[in-house]
Every structure is written in C-alpha cells, then in structure tokens.
Amino acid sequence: MSLISQNLQAIHQRIERAVTAAGRAPGSVQLLAVSKTFDAAAVADAVAQGQTAFGENYVQETLDKIATLAASGAPALEWHFIGPLQSNKTRQIAEHVDWVHSVERLKIAQRLSDQRPPQLPPLNICLQVNISGEASKSGTTVQDMPALAAAVAALPRLRLRGLMAIPAPGADVQQQRAAFAQVRVLFENLRAQGLALDTLSMGMSDDLEAAIAEGATIVRIGSAIFGARTYPSPTKEST
Numbered sequence: 001m002s003l004i005s006q007n008l009q010a011i012h013q014r015i016e017r018a019v020t021a022a023g024r025a026p027g028s029v030q031l032l033a034v035s036k037t038f039d040a041a042a043v044a045d046a047v048a049q050g051q052t053a054f055g056e057n058y059v060q061e062t063l064d065k066i067a068t069l070a071a072s073g074a075p076a077l078e079w080h081f082i083g084p085l086q087s088n089k090t091r092q093i094a095e096h097v098d099w100v101h102s103v104e105r106l107k108i109a110q111r112l113s114d115q116r117p118p119q120l121p122p123l124n125i126c127l128q129v130n131i132s133g134e135a136s137k138s139g140t141t142v143q144d145m146p147a148l149a150a151a152v153a154a155l156p157r158l159r160l161r162g163l164m165a166i167p168a169p170g171a172d173v174q175q176q177r178a179a180f181a182q183v184r185v186l187f188e189n190l191r192a193q194g195l196a197l198d199t200l201s202m203g204m205s206d207d208l209e210a211a212i213a214e215g216a217t218i219v220r221i222g223s224a225i226f227g228a229r230t231y232p233s234p235t236k237e238s239t
Ligand SMILES: *Cc1c(COP(=O)(O)O)cnc(C)c1O
Pocket: 034, 036, 057, 082, 083, 166, 204, 205, 206, 220, 221, 222, 223, 224, 233, 234, 235
C-alpha cells in the first residue's frame, strides 16, 4: 500500500472521529486533497484510492495537472482553485475549474462570471474572509463581507456557496476553535441575510478537528496526505 493511500485512510479516520465527536451527520465533511507542488502521479495515486476532489494554488500548475490527468484517462475529477488569483489569470481559471475558494474582491468575481463558458455549470465560489489574527494577508474583512457576498451572489455565472478561511497556524485547539467560530458566526449572519450558503471551507492538516467542531463542510488537506512540501508555503502570496 502506498504512503498516500495510508495517509488518506488516516485522514478519513480523523475526519470521521471529529464528525462523530461534534455530533454531526456522517458524510457531512468533504475531503479536498490539496495537491499543490506534487506531481500528477501523486494525484493519480490518490485517485486510485477513490479521492475525486483536488485543490491547487498556482494557476499554471493547476492547468498542467488538469490536462495531464484528463489525458491519462482518469475518471472525472473536481478541481478547486484555492490560491491567490490575479485578474490577468481569471479566464484560465473560469474555463477549467469547478470551484474557486479564494475570491476576496468583487472585480475578480465579476471577471470569473463574465469568463465562465456558457456550456459549463456556474462556477462555485467561496469568499475568503480575513479574520483577526489570520496569518495570511488575504481575504475580505468581516465588516466588508456582507456587501461583497450580496454583490457576488447576484452575478449570473457564479454560484456563491460560502466562506473560506486560513486562520493562523500553531495555536492550541481552543484558539483554533475560537478563530473558526468567528467564521461560522459570519457564515450564519450571511445566511440570516438571505444568502443560500452551504459551504464552510476551513481546516487544514494541523487543525481539521477544530474546524469540524466549528462546522467546516470542506477541509483542505495537503501535507497530511502528500507529505511535506519543499516550496512555497500557503501563506506566501506567490502564484
Ligand atoms: C496549502 C494549502 C492547504 C493545505 O495545507 P496543509 O497544511 O498542507 O494541509 C490548505 N488551504 C490552502 C489555502 C492552502 O494554500
């Protein structure tokens, strides 16, 4: 059994335990395997274990990997772009992925909506929120989120699904939960505002338990599946 398949089994067990501990329904948390910096063979290994949803951070790497996997005859995969997105790269993303988790400005959302090809379903969108103490500088503030969410929800070729956050790493579980709870409260406020949101994208290799306890519906797991990365960290704003 490959290391990736062992790691995937262990992650599924961690997710199940956390879901049970939180008293949530089995299957209520989706595993997004974050394959950035790992090659198409690593993705194919995970696909062979039944993994179908993959997250990527860098535009060119995303496009290359999607093409390689498609050419290899892999089953249909779900691709999520989770990295910083500049306006000159929105078209390629709009044409090739199923989800973008890292939208933080209306201009980017408008471009994605305009550029989403008509034959594809609407692009699924999460808005990235920058909660206090967040390691990354990315994301919209809590204060600005209601207006951004309302504007993005009105765009025709997007489907606004929810929020994404990357809280500061390294904190203890109580601190992690406090950060994720802020995201959940914002999410609930947006729903109360009338937005039909169903997705909380939060939790990574080191804090997925805290995220699931606070209502995560997608956890984004990289190093605990594929191993340590040898180049850019998720908080570096490089593409
Ligand atoms: C790299 C990355 C992840 C995965 O992080 P790990 O700690 O390796 O699980 C998740 N989310 C985002 C936005 C990332 O950039």
